[in-house]
Amino acid sequence: MTPKLPIKIAAHDFRVFHGQEESLRGITLNIPANRILGVIGPSGSGKTTFLRALNRLNDLAPETRINGQVLLDEQDIYAPSFNVVTLRKRVGMLFALPVALPMSIFENVVYGPRLSGVRNRKRLEEIVETSLKAAFLWDEVKDRLMMSGLRLSGGQQQRLCLARVLAMEELEVILLDEPCSGLDPISTAKIEEALTILKAKYTIILVTNNTKQAARVADETAFFLMGDLVEHGPTEKIFTVPDDQRTNDYVTGRFG
Amino acid sequence: MNLNGEKIAKYALMTVAFSAVASLLLIAVFIFKEGLPFMFKVGLRDFLFASDWDPMAGKYGIYPMIVASLWVTLGAMLIGAPLGVAGAIFLNEFVPKPVMRVIKPTIELLAGIPSVVFGFLGVMVLAPWIRATMGGPGLSVLAASVILGIMVLPTVISISTDAIGAVPNSYREGALALGATRWQSVYMVTIKAARSGIIASIILAMGRALGETMAVIMVAGNTVKIPHSVTDPVRTLTANIALEMANATGMAREALFATGVVLFVVIMILNGVALSTIKGRVRRK
Amino acid sequence: MRIPPKYTQILAVTILGAATVFTVAVLVFIIVFVLSKGLPGINWEFLFSAPKDMGRAGGIFPTLVGTVLLPLMAIAIALPLGVGTAVYLTEYTRETRLTQVLRFGTDCLAGIPSILFGLFGFIFFVVMLKMGWCLLSGGLTLAIMVLPTIIRTSEEAIRAVPNSYREVSFSLGATRWETVLKVVLPNALPGIVTGVMLGIGRSIGETAAVIFTAGSALRMPASAFDSVRTMSVHFYILAREGISNEKAYATAAVLIISVLAVNLAAYGMMHRFIAKRSR
Numbered sequence: 001m002t003p004k005l006p007i008k009i010a011a012h013d014f015r016v017f018h019g020q021e022e023s024l025r026g027i028t029l030n031i032p033a034n035r036i037l038g039v040i041g042p043s044g045s046g047k048t049t050f051l052r053a054l055n056r057l058n059d060l061a062p063e064t065r066i067n068g069q070v071l072l073d074e075q076d077i078y079a080p081s082f083n084v085v086t087l088r089k090r091v092g093m094l095f096a097l098p099v100a101l102p103m104s105i106f107e108n109v110v111y112g113p114r115l116s117g118v119r120n121r122k123r124l125e126e127i128v129e130t131s132l133k134a135a136f137l138w139d140e141v142k143d144r145l146m147m148s149g150l151r152l153s154g155g156q157q158q159r160l161c162l163a164r165v166l167a168m169e170e171l172e173v174i175l176l177d178e179p180c181s182g183l184d185p186i187s188t189a190k191i192e193e194a195l196t197i198l199k200a201k202y203t204i205i206l207v208t209n210n211t212k213q214a215a216r217v218a219d220e221t222a223f224f225l226m227g228d229l230v231e232h233g234p235t236e237k238i239f240t241v242p243d244d245q246r247t248n249d250y251v252t253g254r255f256g
Numbered sequence: 257m258n259l260n261g262e263k264i265a266k267y268a269l270m271t272v273a274f275s276a277v278a279s280l281l282l283i284a285v286f287i288f289k290e291g292l293p294f295m296f297k298v299g300l301r302d303f304l305f306a307s308d309w310d311p312m313a314g315k316y317g318i319y320p321m322i323v324a325s326l327w328v329t330l331g332a333m334l335i336g337a338p339l340g341v342a343g344a345i346f347l348n349e350f351v352p353k354p355v356m357r358v359i360k361p362t363i364e365l366l367a368g369i370p371s372v373v374f375g376f377l378g379v380m381v382l383a384p385w386i387r388a389t390m391g392g393p394g395l396s397v398l399a400a401s402v403i404l405g406i407m408v409l410p411t412v413i414s415i416s417t418d419a420i421g422a423v424p425n426s427y428r429e430g431a432l433a434l435g436a437t438r439w440q441s442v443y444m445v446t447i448k449a450a451r452s453g454i455i456a457s458i459i460l461a462m463g464r465a466l467g468e469t470m471a472v473i474m475v476a477g478n479t480v481k482i483p484h485s486v487t488d489p490v491r492t493l494t495a496n497i498a499l500e501m502a503n504a505t506g507m508a509r510e511a512l513f514a515t516g517v518v519l520f521v522v523i524m525i526l527n528g529v530a531l532s533t534i535k536g537r538v539r540r541k
Numbered sequence: 542m543r544i545p546p547k548y549t550q551i552l553a554v555t556i557l558g559a560a561t562v563f564t565v566a567v568l569v570f571i572i573v574f575v576l577s578k579g580l581p582g583i584n585w586e587f588l589f590s591a592p593k594d595m596g597r598a599g600g601i602f603p604t605l606v607g608t609v610l611l612p613l614m615a616i617a618i619a620l621p622l623g624v625g626t627a628v629y630l631t632e633y634t635r636e637t638r639l640t641q642v643l644r645f646g647t648d649c650l651a652g653i654p655s656i657l658f659g660l661f662g663f664i665f666f667v668v669m670l671k672m673g674w675c676l677l678s679g680g681l682t683l684a685i686m687v688l689p690t691i692i693r694t695s696e697e698a699i700r701a702v703p704n705s706y707r708e709v710s711f712s713l714g715a716t717r718w719e720t721v722l723k724v725v726l727p728n729a730l731p732g733i734v735t736g737v738m739l740g741i742g743r744s745i746g747e748t749a750a751v752i753f754t755a756g757s758a759l760r761m762p763a764s765a766f767d768s769v770r771t772m773s774v775h776f777y778i779l780a781r782e783g784i785s786n787e788k789a790y791a792t793a794a795v796l797i798i799s800v801l802a803v804n805l806a807a808y809g810m811m812h813r814f815i816a817k818r819s820r
Contacts, residue, residue: 262717262718265718266633266717268625269625269628269633270633272622272626273625273643275622275688276626276643276646276647276650276688276692277643277646279650279685280650283650286665286669287657339560339564342557343560343564343565346558350554362565363568364808365801365804365805365808368746368804369568369571369572369797369800370746370747370797370800371748372748372776373571373793373796374571375777376776377571377575379780380786406567406568406571409567410568413564436546437547439546439550439553442553460652463654464654467653467656469655469748470748470749473781474777497656497660498656498749501659516656516657520653520657523652523653523654523657527649530652
C-alpha cells in the first residue's frame with residue numbers, strides 16, 4: 001500500500017501536570033509527516049492539552065509541569081537548548097475561537113513574517129496573497145486588505161487565522177484546536193478542503209469534538225480518554241473495527 | 257539578538273518596576289534624615305508636647321499645631337463623611353441608573369478643582385459669613401473644616417459608591433422579598449455589606465484632609481495657639497511647613513522636616529489601615 | 542412608639558436626597574461662582590501678555606507656559622516609568638511577595654500629601670542635587686507624584702487586553718517583549734492615555750509641591766534649569782498676598798477650565814474605551 005512515511009513528531013511517555021492534577025498520563029504517539037491526524041475524545045480528555053504541548057503554549061500557564069519527551073524531527077522540543085520561538089514558527093496553531101488581532105487583514109497575515117524580519121513590501125504582499133488564497137479567503141477580501149480583521153464574519157476570521165499561520169515561512173506543522181466548533185457548515189467545508197490540500201506540504205494535527213469531521217478528513221485518528229491515549233490507527237480502522245471497546249462506544253455515539 | 261533583547265527588556269522593566277517603591281523610600285529617607293535627628297536634639301517632649309513655637313528663640317513646640325490638625329481634620333470629617341456617604345447611598349439606591357451615570361462622573365470631575373480655588377472661596381465667601389454671624393476673625397477652625405469637608409466629598413462619594421455598587425443585587429432582593437422597605441433593605445443589608453469600603457473611603461478622606469496644605473493656609477488663620485472654640489484661628493502641621501519653608505534655615509528648617517516626619521507617620525498609618533480594610537473588596541473589583 | 546416603616550422610608554429618602562442635592566449644589570456653585578467672577582476678566586490680552594506690577598495688571602502668559610511645560614515634563618518622566626512598571630507587574634511576573642510589595646508601595650505613594658512631596662523635592666532636587674528651583678526639579682517631583690496614577694490606570698488597561706491576543710501572538714513565534722510592543726500596548730493605549738490625562742489634571746492644579754521645587758519666578762523660562770511659576774502658584778500668590786482679586790478670579794477661571802477640560806477628555810477617553818471593550 002502506501003510507503004512508510006517519516007515520523008514528524010514523536011511523543012514518548014509524555015506527561016503534563018496542572019498543579020497536582022495529571023492531565024496527560026504518559027502519551028506515546030508517532031505522528032507521520034504529510035498526513036492529517038485527527039484527535040478525538042470527550043471534553044476533558046486531554047486533547048487540547050496535548051495539542052498545546054506541541055508548540056509549548058502551555059509554558060504560559062504558571063502551574064504547568066511536563067515530564068517525558070516530545071521530538072520534532074528527532075529533536076527534543078523541551079530541551080533547554082531548543083529555541084521556543086523557532087519552535088512556534090515551525091509549529092503553527094489555530095485556536096477554537098477565531099481571534100483576529102485588532103489590526104488590518106494585511107497586518108494580521110504578515111504578523112509572523114514581520115517578526116521573522118521580512119521588511120520588503122513586495123515580498124509581504126506576495127505572502128499575503130498566497131496565504132489568503134491557500135486559506136480560501138482571497139476572493140472575499142482582496143479588495144479590502146486594509147480593513148480591520150475584526151470586521152470579518154466568524155468563518156472568515158477563522159480562515160484569516162489559518163492564512164496567518166500559513167504565512168510563516170518556517171511552517172512545518174499545523175495544529176488545529178476544534179477550529180470549526182463555532183462555524184457554519186460552509187466555512188467548515190472550506191477549511192476542511194484547505195486542509196486536505198495543505199497536507200501535501202505540512203503535517204496537520206486536528207483536534208475535534210466532531211467525530212464525523214475526523215472521519216471525513218483525517219488519515220489517522222487518535223482517541224484520547226481521561227488523559228490517556230486509548231487507541232491510534234488509520235481512520236477507517238478506528239471508525240469500523242477499533243481494538244478497544246471504549247473507542248467503539250465513543251465513535252458509535254454511545255457516550256461523549 | 258532576539259533572546260538577548262528579550263533579557264534586556266525583562267531586566268529593564270524589572271528595574272523600572274521599582275521606581276514607585278524606590279521613590280517612596282527615598283522620600284521617607286530624606287524627610288526622616290532631616291527631621292529625626294532634630295527631634296532627638298530638642299527632645300520628643302519639647303517637640304511634640306510643648307506649646308511654644310518660636311524658632312527665633314529656639315522654641316520648637318508643635319503641640320498647638322497637632323491639636324489644630326486634629327480639630328480641623330475631625331471637623332472636616334463631621335461635614336464630609338455624612339454628606340458623602342449619604343450621597344453615595346442615595347445615588348446608588350434611590351436614583352435611576354442613567355442619572356447616576358451622569359452625576360457620579362460630575363462629582364469625580366470636581367475632584368480636579370485645584371485646592372487653592374477652594375481656599376480662595378473660603379476666604380472670599382465663607383470667612384466673611386462666619387465673621388458676621390458668629391464673631392471672631394472668620395478665618396478659623398470652622399472655615400477650614402467646612403472647606404476641607406467639601407474638598408473630600410468626591411473622595412468619599414467615589415469610593416463609597418464603588419463599595420455599595422459592589423454589593424450583589426441578590427442581597428437587596430433577599431431583604432425586599434422578606435417585606436422590607438427599600439430603606440430597610442439599604443439600612444439593614446446594603447450598608448452592612450459595604451461597610452469596609454465606606455470606612456476605607458472615610459479614612460482615605462481623612463488622610464487627604466490632614467495632608468491638605470494650601471487651602472488650609474488660606475482659611476485657617478495660621479495663629480499658633482491651642483484653639484478654644486471653632487471660631488478661633490489655628491495653624492495646622494501642613495500650614496506650618498509651607499508657611500515657614502521659604503525663609504527657614506538651619507535648626508528652623510530641620511524643625512519643619514521634623515513636622516513632616518510626624519505628618520508622614522500619621523498619614524502612613526491612616527493609609528495602611530484604609531488599604532487593609534479595603535483590600536480585596538473594593539479595589540480591583 | 543415605633544414609627545411605621547413607610548414613614549422611615551420617606552424620612553430617610555428625604556434626608557439622603559437633600560444631602561445629595563446639597564453636595565452637588567455646593568460643588569456646582571463653586572464652579573459657577575468662580576467662572577462668573579472670572580470670565581469677564583479673560584480676554585486675548587490677559588492670556589497672552591506678560592504680567593505687570595507683580596500681576597496687579599497685565600496678563601498671565603508666562604504662567605500659562607509654565608502650566609503647560611511643568612506637567613508635560615512630569616509626564617515625560619513618569620510615563621515610561623509607570624507603563625514599564627505596569628507591564629512588568631502584568632506581563633512578566635505572577636502574583637508574588639514582590640509584586641505585593643510593589644503594589645503596596647504604589648498605593649502608599651498615592652496617599653502621601655503634596656506638601657511632603659514638596660519637602661522632599663526641595664531637599665533632594667533643589668538643595669542636595671544643587672538643581673535649584675527650576676522646571677526640572679518641579680517636573681521630577683510632580684513625576685513621582687503622578688506615578689501611582691499612571692501605574693494603576695496602565696495596569697488596569699493592560700489587564701483588559703484579552704488574553705487570546707497574547708496567545709495568538711506567542712503562537713506565531715513572538716517573544717514576550719514583541720507581544721507587549723505589538724499587541725498589548727497598542728490595545729491598552731486608550732486606558733494609558735486616560736491615566737496620563739488624570740496625571741496632567743492633577744499636575745495643573747498642584748501648588749504645594751510645585752512652589753517649593755519649581756519656584757515662583759514670574760518670567761518666561763529659557764531652559765529646564767529656570768524657575769517657573771504655574772497658574773496655580775500664581776493664583777495662590779495673587780489671592781494670598783491680596784495683590785488683585787480681579788486678576789485672581791480670572792486666573793482661577795482659566796485654571797478651572799483647563800483642569801476640567803483635561804479631566805473631561807480623560808473621562809471621554811475612558812468611556813469610549815469601556816464601550817469598545819464591551820462590544
